[in-house]
Amino acid sequence: MHLRQLRSAMHEFCEEAAWQLASDTHEGHELSFEVVEGGRRDSPLYCYRPLTGDFIRERSGVLTRLPSYLAAAHALVAAGRLDDYLDVRGAPAHAAGRDRADAALHCFLARVFEDSSDFVFHEERFDLAFREYETVVGDGRTETIVVAVIHGLELTSESGDLGIGEGLSLMRGDVCLDAPDEVRWSRGAGLPQTLAVLRWEPAAGDPSPLAHARVRLRRLLVGLRLYDTVPVAFAPVAWTRTDNAPWQPLPLATSPAPEDDVVIAPEQEDELRAFLSLIGRRTPRSGEVAWALRRYELACERPAPAEALTDLLLALRALLEPEGATSGRLAGRLASLCAEPADRGRLTERIAHTISLERAVVAGLAVDPQLEQLTRELGGHLRALLRDVLCGHLDPDLRTLADAILAQEGAGAAHADAEHHTVS
Numbered sequence: 001m002h003l004r005q006l007r008s009a010m011h012e013f014c015e016e017a018a019w020q021l022a023s024d025t026h027e028g029h030e031l032s033f034e035v036v037e038g039g040r041r042d043s044p045l046y047c048y049r050p051l052t053g054d055f056i057r058e059r060s061g062v063l064t065r066l067p068s069y070l071a072a073a074h075a076l077v078a079a080g081r082l083d084d085y086l087d088v089r090g091a092p093a094h095a096a097g098r099d100r101a102d103a104a105l106h107c108f109l110a111r112v113f114e115d116s117s118d119f120v121f122h123e124e125r126f127d128l129a130f131r132e133y134e135t136v137v138g139d140g141r142t143e144t145i146v147v148a149v150i151h152g153l154e155l156t157s158e159s160g161d162l163g164i165g166e167g168l169s170l171m172r173g174d175v176c177l178d179a180p181d182e183v184r185w186s187r188g189a190g191l192p193q194t195l196a197v198l199r200w201e202p203a204a205g206d207p208s209p210l211a212h213a214r215v216r217l218r219r220l221l222v223g224l225r226l227y228d229t230v231p232v233a234f235a236p237v238a239w240t241r242t243d244n245a246p247w248q249p250l251p252l253a254t255s256p257a258p259e260d261d262v263v264i265a266p267e268q269e270d271e272l273r274a275f276l277s278l279i280g281r282r283t284p285r286s287g288e289v290a291w292a293l294r295r296y297e298l299a300c301e302r303p304a305p306a307e308a309l310t311d312l313l314l315a316l317r318a319l320l321e322p323e324g325a326t327s328g329r330l331a332g333r334l335a336s337l338c339a340e341p342a343d344r345g346r347l348t349e350r351i352a353h354t355i356s357l358e359r360a361v362v363a364g365l366a367v368d369p370q371l372e373q374l375t376r377e378l379g380g381h382l383r384a385l386l387r388d389v390l391c392g393h394l395d396p397d398l399r400t401l402a403d404a405i406l407a408q409e410g411a412g413a414a415h416a417d418a419e420h421h422t423v424s
Contacts, residue, residue: 333402
């Protein structure tokens with residue numbers, strides 16, 4: 001739940017709704033009134049009270065077509081405790097999420113425009129209605145925000161704000177106005193940096209905000225590294241604060257900054273959002289794939305290729321060589337999954353040569369000058385396998401899959417040899 005984002009979405013919706021409702025009344029849609037008795041018993045006074053709540057419900061079909069409606073409805077559902085708010089407002093609870101969101105929006109609008117017949121939007125009435133809502137759903141929570149610089153990622157959309165979900169967004173520094181200035185802009189070129197912005201309001205029993213932030217940021221980084229070949233990285237220090245307290249530094253695991261950028265065009269934002277969501281849902285917490293994924297993370301964080309080589313090999317052996325390194329089967333199995341039949345022999349030799357360099361690296365001996373390129377290629381193969389497994393394109397049992405491919409290839413070669421001898 002993030003009340004600041006919810007407030008912004010609700011504010012925009014109420015402004016658009018005010019314009020729409022006022023326009024509807026001017027076009028002849030009738031606003032009903034009820035007669036309310038007041039004054040003293042011996043001298044009663046009567047006045048007409050507009051039934052704004054009924055009018056808003058009658059116009060619900062028009063209001064749901066407003067551009068700001070979906071954002072406000074989604075923000076309400078994400079905030080939770082809609083039934084509590086509906087109960088306080090005297091509205092019946094609804095079973096479905098969309099119906100509950102509609103009912104809550106109607107109740108909120110009715111409170112903002114209570115006793116109004118012209119539907120003029122007033123900030124003070126909105127503030128009052130939102131404070132009442134916040135009292136019900138806020139439950140005394142405080143918001144923690146964490147802002148981390150992402151090296152190697154560029155957002156080119158006009159908005160510069162890509163919401164990932166559950167309080168996490170990718171934002172350009174020029175649009176993230178409440179972040180510290182030292183993280184919004186690069187020191188050298190003075191250009192806006194790309195930021196990971198996490199807002200969270202923990203409830204009782206939730207993990208500590210900083211522990212939660214480290215887990216969420218780590219999962220984001222894994223997803224971004226699997227999305228593209230550029231090994232994006234966080235800056236060494238993020239910044240965090242709770243409510244309006246001063247910003248405090250938050251150390252993160254250091255990684256070498258990439259030389260290139262992953263450029264996300266506006267038309268790619270939905271794809272990236274969906275990919276990160278899929279990876280977040282399908283990433284296992286234990287097992288060979290989870291272990292290999294962690295080794296891949298460590299390899300990306302090593303400052304030199306020689307240090308990353310063993311991490312990559314450990315990950316690949318966990319996925320493809322359970323018999324152990326002495327079996328010598330890793331190169332052939334990896335090539336069977338990563339190359340076309342005509343190229344498998346060459347790739348097998350190249351992978352085997354890369355594997356042979358590990359002993360020289362461990363011993364501190366001079367190694368092949370192509371070590372950096374070979375390590376980068378090996379990391380690319382591992383990344384492709386992990387990505388395809390997590391996306392559901394490959395079965396997690398990669399060893400069995402590779403052996404089946406090799407067996408099929410061997411059977412085909414044997415059949416070809418038999419035909420050749422028959423012809424001869």
